[in-house]
Amino acid sequence: MGEAFRRCHRERLQAGSGAAANPVENQFYNAFDQEPLEPEPARDPNALPREPDYRTPFETNRDRIIHTSAFRRLQSKTQVFLSGEYDFYRTRLTHSIEVSQIGRSICTALRRRSPHLGPDFYIDSDLVEAACLAHDIGHPPFGHAGERTLHRLMRPWGGFEGNAQTLRMLTETIFSGTGRGMNPCRAFLDATLKYKTLYSELAEPEHHFLYDPQQSFLDWALGHQEFPPELPPGGDRDGCKSIECQIMDWADDTAYSLNDIADGYNANFLTLEAIERWAGTQELDAGQARVMEKLLRSIRGRRLEVMLRARIGDFINACTLEPDVNFMTGWTRRYAWRLQVAPEAVAEAKLYKKLALHLVFRSRQLQQLEHKSDVMLTQLMTALMDRYVTGRSASRFRLLRESEEAALEKEPAEAGRARLVCDAVARMTDGAATRLHRRLFDAEFRSITDLG
Secondary structure (H helix, E strand, O other): OOHHHHHHHHHHHHOOOOOOOOOOOOOOOOHHHHOEOOOOOOOOOOOOOOOOOOOOHHHHHHHHHHOOHHHHHHHHOEOOOOOOOOOOOOEHHHHHHHHHHHHHHHHHHHHHHOOOOEOOEOOOHHHHHHHHHHOOOOOOOOHHHHHHHHHHHHHHHOOOOHHHHHHHHHHHHOEOOOOEOOOOEHHHHHHOOOOOOEHHHOOOOOOOOEOHHHHHHHHHHOOOOOOOOOOOOOHHHHOOOOHHHHHHHHHHHHHHHHHHHHHHHHOOOOOHHHHHHHHHOOOOOHHHHHHHHHHHHHHHOOOHHHHHHHHHHHHHHOEEEEEOOOOOOOOOHHHOEEEEEOHHHHHHHHHHHHHHHHHHHOOHHHHHHHHHHHHHHHHHHHHHHHHHOOOOOOOOOOOOOHHHHHHHHHOOOHHHHHHHHHHHHHHOOHHHHHHHHHHHHOOOOOOOOOOO
Protein backbone atom coordinates (compact mmCIF):
# COMPACT_ATOMS: atom_id res chain seq x y z
CA MET A 1 0.00 0.00 0.00
CA GLY A 2 1.44 3.35 -1.09
CA GLU A 3 2.27 6.35 1.07
CA ALA A 4 -0.44 8.50 -0.57
CA PHE A 5 -3.02 5.88 0.39
CA ARG A 6 -1.81 5.83 3.99
CA ARG A 7 -1.87 9.65 4.23
CA CYS A 8 -5.44 9.74 2.91
CA HIS A 9 -6.72 7.32 5.51
CA ARG A 10 -4.63 8.70 8.36
CA GLU A 11 -6.62 11.94 8.12
CA ARG A 12 -9.93 10.05 8.20
CA LEU A 13 -8.91 7.97 11.20
CA GLN A 14 -7.67 10.98 13.13
CA ALA A 15 -11.08 12.52 12.56
CA GLY A 16 -12.70 9.43 14.07
CA SER A 17 -13.97 7.83 10.85
CA GLY A 18 -14.21 4.05 10.75
CA ALA A 19 -13.70 3.49 14.47
CA ALA A 20 -16.95 1.58 14.93
CA ALA A 21 -15.17 -1.42 16.39
CA ASN A 22 -13.62 0.80 19.09
CA PRO A 23 -10.48 -1.29 19.78
CA VAL A 24 -9.44 -1.30 23.42
CA GLU A 25 -6.19 0.63 23.73
CA ASN A 26 -4.26 -2.00 25.68
CA GLN A 27 -5.53 -5.06 23.77
CA PHE A 28 -4.33 -6.26 20.38
CA TYR A 29 -7.57 -8.12 19.53
CA ASN A 30 -11.20 -7.18 20.02
CA ALA A 31 -14.68 -8.65 19.58
CA PHE A 32 -14.58 -7.87 15.85
CA ASP A 33 -11.53 -10.15 15.48
CA GLN A 34 -13.00 -12.99 17.54
CA GLU A 35 -16.52 -13.03 16.04
CA PRO A 36 -17.39 -16.43 14.47
CA LEU A 37 -18.73 -16.66 10.93
CA GLU A 38 -22.02 -18.12 12.19
CA PRO A 39 -23.61 -17.69 15.63
CA GLU A 40 -23.15 -20.71 17.84
CA PRO A 41 -26.37 -22.79 17.82
CA ALA A 42 -28.68 -22.41 20.78
CA ARG A 43 -28.28 -25.17 23.35
CA ASP A 44 -31.09 -27.34 24.60
CA PRO A 45 -32.30 -25.64 27.81
CA ASN A 46 -32.70 -29.07 29.39
CA ALA A 47 -29.12 -30.10 28.65
CA LEU A 48 -26.49 -30.14 31.36
CA PRO A 49 -24.49 -26.92 31.52
CA ARG A 50 -21.29 -27.00 29.52
CA GLU A 51 -17.94 -26.30 31.16
CA PRO A 52 -16.42 -22.99 30.02
CA ASP A 53 -13.96 -23.55 27.19
CA TYR A 54 -10.38 -23.31 28.43
CA ARG A 55 -9.28 -22.17 24.97
CA THR A 56 -9.30 -18.85 23.19
CA PRO A 57 -11.17 -18.67 19.83
CA PHE A 58 -7.80 -18.77 18.10
CA GLU A 59 -6.77 -21.95 19.92
CA THR A 60 -10.12 -23.50 19.08
CA ASN A 61 -9.68 -22.75 15.37
CA ARG A 62 -6.17 -24.21 15.41
CA ASP A 63 -7.37 -27.38 17.14
CA ARG A 64 -10.21 -27.84 14.69
CA ILE A 65 -7.76 -27.75 11.78
CA ILE A 66 -5.42 -30.31 13.36
CA HIS A 67 -8.23 -32.80 13.99
CA THR A 68 -9.71 -32.76 10.48
CA SER A 69 -9.20 -35.45 7.87
CA ALA A 70 -8.30 -32.66 5.43
CA PHE A 71 -5.21 -31.89 7.49
CA ARG A 72 -4.25 -35.55 7.78
CA ARG A 73 -4.55 -36.03 4.02
CA LEU A 74 -1.72 -33.53 3.53
CA GLN A 75 0.69 -36.31 4.54
CA SER A 76 0.00 -37.94 1.16
CA LYS A 77 -0.03 -34.84 -1.07
CA THR A 78 2.93 -33.68 -3.13
CA GLN A 79 5.14 -30.83 -1.94
CA VAL A 80 7.99 -31.13 -4.47
CA PHE A 81 8.29 -34.87 -5.10
CA LEU A 82 5.36 -37.28 -5.27
CA SER A 83 4.39 -38.48 -1.82
CA GLY A 84 5.78 -41.89 -0.99
CA GLU A 85 8.73 -41.49 -3.37
CA TYR A 86 11.08 -41.69 -0.37
CA ASP A 87 10.40 -41.39 3.33
CA PHE A 88 12.50 -38.29 4.02
CA TYR A 89 11.18 -35.83 1.41
CA ARG A 90 8.74 -33.21 2.55
CA THR A 91 5.02 -33.61 1.95
CA ARG A 92 2.33 -30.94 2.25
CA LEU A 93 1.87 -32.03 5.87
CA THR A 94 5.49 -31.74 6.97
CA HIS A 95 5.76 -28.46 5.05
CA SER A 96 2.70 -27.08 6.87
CA ILE A 97 4.15 -28.10 10.24
CA GLU A 98 7.45 -26.38 9.37
CA VAL A 99 5.60 -23.24 8.29
CA SER A 100 3.67 -23.19 11.57
CA GLN A 101 6.89 -23.44 13.61
CA ILE A 102 8.46 -20.59 11.67
CA GLY A 103 5.29 -18.50 12.04
CA ARG A 104 5.21 -19.00 15.82
CA SER A 105 8.90 -18.13 16.04
CA ILE A 106 8.36 -14.88 14.14
CA CYS A 107 5.63 -13.97 16.63
CA THR A 108 7.94 -14.74 19.55
CA ALA A 109 10.81 -12.75 18.07
CA LEU A 110 8.60 -9.73 17.38
CA ARG A 111 7.03 -9.85 20.84
CA ARG A 112 10.43 -9.80 22.51
CA ARG A 113 12.16 -7.29 20.26
CA SER A 114 9.65 -4.93 18.67
CA PRO A 115 9.18 -1.60 20.48
CA HIS A 116 5.57 -1.63 19.27
CA LEU A 117 4.65 -4.76 21.23
CA GLY A 118 4.80 -5.76 24.87
CA PRO A 119 3.91 -8.48 27.39
CA ASP A 120 0.17 -7.73 27.13
CA PHE A 121 0.03 -6.34 23.57
CA TYR A 122 1.23 -8.81 20.97
CA ILE A 123 0.45 -10.82 17.84
CA ASP A 124 -1.18 -14.07 18.91
CA SER A 125 1.04 -17.03 17.99
CA ASP A 126 -1.88 -19.50 18.20
CA LEU A 127 -3.72 -17.50 15.56
CA VAL A 128 -0.67 -17.43 13.30
CA GLU A 129 -0.08 -21.14 13.88
CA ALA A 130 -3.68 -21.89 12.87
CA ALA A 131 -3.29 -19.93 9.63
CA CYS A 132 0.01 -21.67 8.85
CA LEU A 133 -1.42 -25.14 9.45
CA ALA A 134 -4.44 -24.35 7.28
CA HIS A 135 -2.75 -22.50 4.43
CA ASP A 136 -2.38 -25.54 2.13
CA ILE A 137 -5.43 -27.68 2.98
CA GLY A 138 -7.09 -26.63 -0.28
CA HIS A 139 -4.27 -27.91 -2.46
CA PRO A 140 -5.20 -30.86 -4.70
CA PRO A 141 -3.20 -34.04 -5.38
CA PHE A 142 0.07 -33.77 -7.33
CA GLY A 143 1.02 -30.31 -6.11
CA HIS A 144 0.95 -27.24 -8.35
CA ALA A 145 0.74 -29.44 -11.43
CA GLY A 146 -2.58 -30.76 -10.14
CA GLU A 147 -3.71 -27.23 -9.37
CA ARG A 148 -3.00 -26.12 -12.94
CA THR A 149 -4.87 -29.11 -14.37
CA LEU A 150 -7.98 -28.53 -12.25
CA HIS A 151 -7.96 -24.84 -13.12
CA ARG A 152 -7.82 -25.61 -16.84
CA LEU A 153 -10.71 -28.04 -16.56
CA MET A 154 -12.79 -25.79 -14.29
CA ARG A 155 -12.52 -22.62 -16.40
CA PRO A 156 -16.13 -22.90 -17.66
CA TRP A 157 -17.33 -22.98 -14.04
CA GLY A 158 -15.15 -20.37 -12.32
CA GLY A 159 -11.67 -21.92 -12.25
CA PHE A 160 -9.71 -23.61 -9.50
CA GLU A 161 -7.20 -22.03 -7.10
CA GLY A 162 -5.59 -23.66 -4.06
CA ASN A 163 -6.09 -20.68 -1.76
CA ALA A 164 -9.69 -20.19 -2.88
CA GLN A 165 -10.25 -23.88 -2.21
CA THR A 166 -8.83 -23.42 1.31
CA LEU A 167 -11.40 -20.68 1.89
CA ARG A 168 -14.15 -22.94 0.53
CA MET A 169 -13.15 -25.74 2.89
CA LEU A 170 -12.94 -23.51 5.96
CA THR A 171 -16.33 -21.93 5.32
CA GLU A 172 -18.33 -24.68 3.59
CA THR A 173 -16.89 -28.19 3.26
CA ILE A 174 -14.02 -29.11 5.59
CA PHE A 175 -16.23 -31.51 7.56
CA SER A 176 -17.08 -33.36 4.38
CA GLY A 177 -19.23 -35.97 6.10
CA THR A 178 -21.72 -33.29 7.09
CA GLY A 179 -21.06 -30.89 4.24
CA ARG A 180 -20.25 -27.85 6.34
CA GLY A 181 -17.36 -25.60 7.26
CA MET A 182 -15.64 -25.17 10.61
CA ASN A 183 -17.21 -21.81 11.52
CA PRO A 184 -13.92 -19.88 11.70
CA CYS A 185 -13.55 -16.64 13.58
CA ARG A 186 -12.88 -13.51 11.56
CA ALA A 187 -9.20 -13.06 12.46
CA PHE A 188 -8.38 -16.67 11.54
CA LEU A 189 -10.28 -16.63 8.26
CA ASP A 190 -8.69 -13.32 7.28
CA ALA A 191 -5.23 -14.65 8.18
CA THR A 192 -5.60 -17.31 5.47
CA LEU A 193 -6.68 -14.83 2.75
CA LYS A 194 -3.49 -14.33 0.74
CA TYR A 195 -5.62 -13.04 -2.16
CA LYS A 196 -8.65 -10.78 -2.14
CA THR A 197 -9.48 -10.59 -5.85
CA LEU A 198 -12.37 -12.49 -7.45
CA TYR A 199 -12.05 -14.68 -10.54
CA SER A 200 -14.30 -12.42 -12.64
CA GLU A 201 -12.28 -9.32 -11.72
CA LEU A 202 -9.22 -10.56 -13.63
CA ALA A 203 -8.93 -10.53 -17.42
CA GLU A 204 -7.21 -13.93 -17.80
CA PRO A 205 -6.97 -15.45 -14.34
CA GLU A 206 -4.38 -18.20 -13.94
CA HIS A 207 -3.97 -18.08 -10.15
CA HIS A 208 -4.23 -15.73 -7.16
CA PHE A 209 -8.01 -15.34 -7.03
CA LEU A 210 -11.10 -16.30 -5.03
CA TYR A 211 -14.17 -17.93 -6.53
CA ASP A 212 -16.92 -15.45 -7.38
CA PRO A 213 -19.47 -17.03 -4.96
CA GLN A 214 -16.98 -16.37 -2.13
CA GLN A 215 -17.66 -12.63 -2.26
CA SER A 216 -19.85 -12.86 0.85
CA PHE A 217 -17.05 -14.49 2.90
CA LEU A 218 -14.56 -11.86 1.76
CA ASP A 219 -17.04 -9.12 2.68
CA TRP A 220 -17.57 -10.66 6.12
CA ALA A 221 -13.83 -11.04 6.78
CA LEU A 222 -13.42 -7.30 6.14
CA GLY A 223 -16.45 -6.26 8.17
CA HIS A 224 -18.24 -5.32 4.90
CA GLN A 225 -15.80 -2.46 4.33
CA GLU A 226 -15.40 -1.62 0.64
CA PHE A 227 -11.98 -1.55 -0.98
CA PRO A 228 -10.94 2.02 -1.74
CA PRO A 229 -10.01 3.04 -5.31
CA GLU A 230 -6.35 2.90 -4.29
CA LEU A 231 -6.66 -0.89 -4.10
CA PRO A 232 -7.86 -2.11 -7.52
CA PRO A 233 -8.24 -5.85 -8.19
CA GLY A 234 -5.03 -7.80 -8.53
CA GLY A 235 -1.67 -7.23 -6.90
CA ASP A 236 -2.49 -3.97 -5.11
CA ARG A 237 -5.58 -5.41 -3.44
CA ASP A 238 -3.92 -8.76 -2.73
CA GLY A 239 -1.14 -6.89 -0.93
CA CYS A 240 -3.68 -5.72 1.65
CA LYS A 241 -3.17 -8.42 4.31
CA SER A 242 -3.60 -8.65 8.05
CA ILE A 243 -0.34 -8.86 10.01
CA GLU A 244 -1.01 -12.54 10.75
CA CYS A 245 -1.43 -13.25 7.03
CA GLN A 246 1.80 -11.38 6.30
CA ILE A 247 3.64 -13.52 8.85
CA MET A 248 2.14 -16.72 7.45
CA ASP A 249 3.16 -15.64 3.94
CA TRP A 250 6.79 -15.01 4.90
CA ALA A 251 6.93 -18.21 6.97
CA ASP A 252 5.72 -20.08 3.87
CA ASP A 253 8.33 -18.36 1.68
CA THR A 254 11.03 -19.17 4.23
CA ALA A 255 10.08 -22.84 4.46
CA TYR A 256 9.80 -23.67 0.80
CA SER A 257 12.62 -21.47 -0.51
CA LEU A 258 15.09 -23.15 1.86
CA ASN A 259 13.63 -26.64 2.13
CA ASP A 260 13.12 -27.09 -1.62
CA ILE A 261 16.89 -26.65 -1.89
CA ALA A 262 17.47 -29.36 0.73
CA ASP A 263 15.06 -31.79 -0.93
CA GLY A 264 16.45 -31.02 -4.38
CA TYR A 265 19.96 -31.73 -3.16
CA ASN A 266 18.97 -34.98 -1.43
CA ALA A 267 17.21 -36.08 -4.63
CA ASN A 268 20.43 -35.39 -6.58
CA PHE A 269 18.95 -32.62 -8.73
CA LEU A 270 21.05 -29.88 -7.11
CA THR A 271 24.54 -31.26 -7.48
CA LEU A 272 27.63 -29.14 -7.03
CA GLU A 273 28.32 -29.28 -10.76
CA ALA A 274 24.74 -28.44 -11.75
CA ILE A 275 24.62 -25.41 -9.43
CA GLU A 276 28.02 -24.13 -10.60
CA ARG A 277 26.95 -24.53 -14.22
CA TRP A 278 23.62 -22.75 -13.57
CA ALA A 279 25.29 -19.89 -11.67
CA GLY A 280 27.61 -19.37 -14.63
CA THR A 281 24.62 -18.67 -16.87
CA GLN A 282 23.06 -16.06 -14.55
CA GLU A 283 23.82 -12.37 -14.20
CA LEU A 284 24.32 -12.28 -10.44
CA ASP A 285 24.88 -9.08 -8.50
CA ALA A 286 27.38 -8.97 -5.65
CA GLY A 287 24.86 -10.04 -3.02
CA GLN A 288 23.58 -12.95 -5.10
CA ALA A 289 27.13 -14.05 -5.83
CA ARG A 290 27.85 -14.18 -2.09
CA VAL A 291 24.74 -16.28 -1.52
CA MET A 292 25.74 -18.72 -4.26
CA GLU A 293 29.29 -19.01 -2.95
CA LYS A 294 28.04 -19.72 0.55
CA LEU A 295 25.67 -22.36 -0.83
CA LEU A 296 28.45 -24.04 -2.82
CA ARG A 297 30.84 -23.88 0.13
CA SER A 298 28.29 -25.61 2.37
CA ILE A 299 27.83 -28.38 -0.20
CA ARG A 300 31.58 -28.90 -0.55
CA GLY A 301 31.85 -29.12 3.25
CA ARG A 302 28.84 -31.47 3.47
CA ARG A 303 27.04 -28.95 5.67
CA LEU A 304 24.15 -27.93 3.44
CA GLU A 305 21.38 -28.93 5.87
CA VAL A 306 23.20 -27.19 8.75
CA MET A 307 23.53 -24.00 6.71
CA LEU A 308 19.89 -24.03 5.61
CA ARG A 309 18.63 -24.58 9.16
CA ALA A 310 20.69 -21.58 10.27
CA ARG A 311 19.18 -19.50 7.47
CA ILE A 312 15.69 -20.21 8.84
CA GLY A 313 16.72 -18.44 12.03
CA ASP A 314 18.23 -15.59 10.02
CA PHE A 315 15.03 -15.18 7.99
CA ILE A 316 13.03 -15.04 11.23
CA ASN A 317 15.36 -12.41 12.66
CA ALA A 318 15.03 -10.39 9.44
CA CYS A 319 11.45 -9.44 10.44
CA THR A 320 10.45 -6.14 12.05
CA LEU A 321 7.15 -4.28 12.50
CA GLU A 322 6.20 -0.87 11.16
CA PRO A 323 2.94 1.00 11.89
CA ASP A 324 0.45 1.26 9.03
CA VAL A 325 -2.80 3.16 8.41
CA ASN A 326 -5.41 1.96 5.94
CA PHE A 327 -9.15 1.44 5.50
CA MET A 328 -9.21 -1.38 8.08
CA THR A 329 -7.20 0.12 10.95
CA GLY A 330 -10.27 1.74 12.49
CA TRP A 331 -11.74 -1.72 12.99
CA THR A 332 -8.84 -3.92 13.99
CA ARG A 333 -5.21 -3.68 14.98
CA ARG A 334 -4.49 -6.60 12.70
CA TYR A 335 -4.21 -4.09 9.85
CA ALA A 336 -2.28 -1.48 11.82
CA TRP A 337 1.10 -3.10 11.14
CA ARG A 338 3.28 -4.04 8.20
CA LEU A 339 5.80 -6.85 8.40
CA GLN A 340 9.10 -5.52 7.14
CA VAL A 341 11.57 -8.17 6.00
CA ALA A 342 15.20 -7.21 5.40
CA PRO A 343 15.71 -6.80 1.61
CA GLU A 344 18.74 -9.10 1.59
CA ALA A 345 16.63 -11.94 3.08
CA VAL A 346 13.90 -11.40 0.48
CA ALA A 347 16.48 -11.39 -2.31
CA GLU A 348 18.09 -14.57 -0.99
CA ALA A 349 14.74 -16.37 -0.83
CA LYS A 350 13.96 -15.32 -4.42
CA LEU A 351 17.34 -16.62 -5.59
CA TYR A 352 16.77 -20.02 -3.95
CA LYS A 353 13.31 -20.25 -5.52
CA LYS A 354 14.73 -19.39 -8.94
CA LEU A 355 17.44 -22.04 -8.54
CA ALA A 356 14.88 -24.70 -7.56
CA LEU A 357 12.58 -23.71 -10.41
CA HIS A 358 15.27 -24.06 -13.07
CA LEU A 359 17.06 -27.17 -11.81
CA VAL A 360 14.31 -29.11 -10.02
CA PHE A 361 10.82 -28.16 -11.17
CA ARG A 362 11.81 -27.78 -14.82
CA SER A 363 13.87 -30.95 -14.85
CA ARG A 364 12.90 -33.64 -17.34
CA GLN A 365 12.09 -36.12 -14.58
CA LEU A 366 9.62 -33.88 -12.74
CA GLN A 367 8.10 -32.63 -15.99
CA GLN A 368 7.42 -36.26 -16.97
CA LEU A 369 5.69 -36.90 -13.64
CA GLU A 370 3.67 -33.69 -14.02
CA HIS A 371 2.62 -34.81 -17.49
CA LYS A 372 1.43 -38.13 -16.05
CA SER A 373 -0.51 -36.43 -13.25
CA ASP A 374 -2.10 -34.08 -15.80
CA VAL A 375 -3.25 -37.04 -17.89
CA MET A 376 -4.66 -38.88 -14.87
CA LEU A 377 -6.54 -35.89 -13.45
CA THR A 378 -7.86 -34.92 -16.89
CA GLN A 379 -9.25 -38.41 -17.46
CA LEU A 380 -10.70 -38.59 -13.94
CA MET A 381 -12.37 -35.17 -14.13
CA THR A 382 -13.71 -35.82 -17.63
CA ALA A 383 -15.29 -39.11 -16.57
CA LEU A 384 -16.82 -37.58 -13.45
CA MET A 385 -18.05 -34.47 -15.26
CA ASP A 386 -19.67 -36.60 -17.98
CA ARG A 387 -21.37 -38.74 -15.34
CA TYR A 388 -22.52 -36.11 -12.84
CA VAL A 389 -22.44 -32.68 -14.49
CA THR A 390 -22.93 -32.48 -18.25
CA GLY A 391 -24.91 -35.69 -18.78
CA ARG A 392 -22.74 -36.70 -21.72
CA SER A 393 -22.40 -40.16 -20.18
CA ALA A 394 -25.50 -42.35 -20.28
CA SER A 395 -24.17 -44.62 -17.55
CA ARG A 396 -25.50 -44.50 -14.00
CA PHE A 397 -22.49 -46.17 -12.41
CA ARG A 398 -21.62 -45.02 -8.90
CA LEU A 399 -18.17 -43.45 -9.16
CA LEU A 400 -18.08 -41.29 -6.02
CA ARG A 401 -18.83 -41.77 -2.35
CA GLU A 402 -22.41 -41.92 -1.16
CA SER A 403 -22.20 -38.54 0.64
CA GLU A 404 -20.73 -36.90 -2.48
CA GLU A 405 -23.42 -38.36 -4.73
CA ALA A 406 -26.13 -37.24 -2.29
CA ALA A 407 -24.83 -33.65 -2.46
CA LEU A 408 -24.73 -33.81 -6.26
CA GLU A 409 -28.34 -35.03 -6.44
CA LYS A 410 -29.48 -32.01 -4.42
CA GLU A 411 -27.63 -29.49 -6.61
CA PRO A 412 -29.73 -28.34 -9.61
CA ALA A 413 -27.17 -25.99 -11.21
CA GLU A 414 -24.47 -27.31 -13.54
CA ALA A 415 -21.87 -24.94 -12.09
CA GLY A 416 -22.70 -26.12 -8.59
CA ARG A 417 -22.36 -29.78 -9.58
CA ALA A 418 -19.05 -29.05 -11.32
CA ARG A 419 -17.74 -27.46 -8.15
CA LEU A 420 -18.81 -30.47 -6.08
CA VAL A 421 -17.03 -32.86 -8.47
CA CYS A 422 -13.94 -30.66 -8.29
CA ASP A 423 -14.18 -30.73 -4.48
CA ALA A 424 -14.18 -34.54 -4.57
CA VAL A 425 -11.07 -34.71 -6.77
CA ALA A 426 -9.21 -31.92 -4.97
CA ARG A 427 -9.82 -33.68 -1.67
CA MET A 428 -7.98 -36.81 -2.86
CA THR A 429 -4.42 -37.65 -1.93
CA ASP A 430 -1.92 -38.57 -4.63
CA GLY A 431 -2.48 -42.25 -3.85
CA ALA A 432 -6.27 -42.04 -3.81
CA ALA A 433 -6.37 -40.27 -7.18
CA THR A 434 -3.96 -42.83 -8.66
CA ARG A 435 -6.01 -45.79 -7.34
CA LEU A 436 -9.30 -44.39 -8.64
CA HIS A 437 -7.71 -43.74 -12.02
CA ARG A 438 -6.45 -47.34 -12.16
CA ARG A 439 -9.88 -48.70 -11.21
CA LEU A 440 -11.55 -46.74 -13.99
CA PHE A 441 -8.97 -46.98 -16.77
CA ASP A 442 -6.49 -49.82 -16.11
CA ALA A 443 -7.91 -53.13 -17.34
CA GLU A 444 -5.30 -55.07 -15.36
CA PHE A 445 -6.26 -53.43 -12.04
CA ARG A 446 -9.10 -55.49 -10.57
CA SER A 447 -8.80 -54.96 -6.81
CA ILE A 448 -12.05 -54.72 -4.85
CA THR A 449 -10.33 -55.10 -1.47
CA ASP A 450 -8.60 -51.72 -1.69
CA LEU A 451 -11.49 -49.52 -0.55
CA GLY A 452 -9.58 -46.22 -0.19
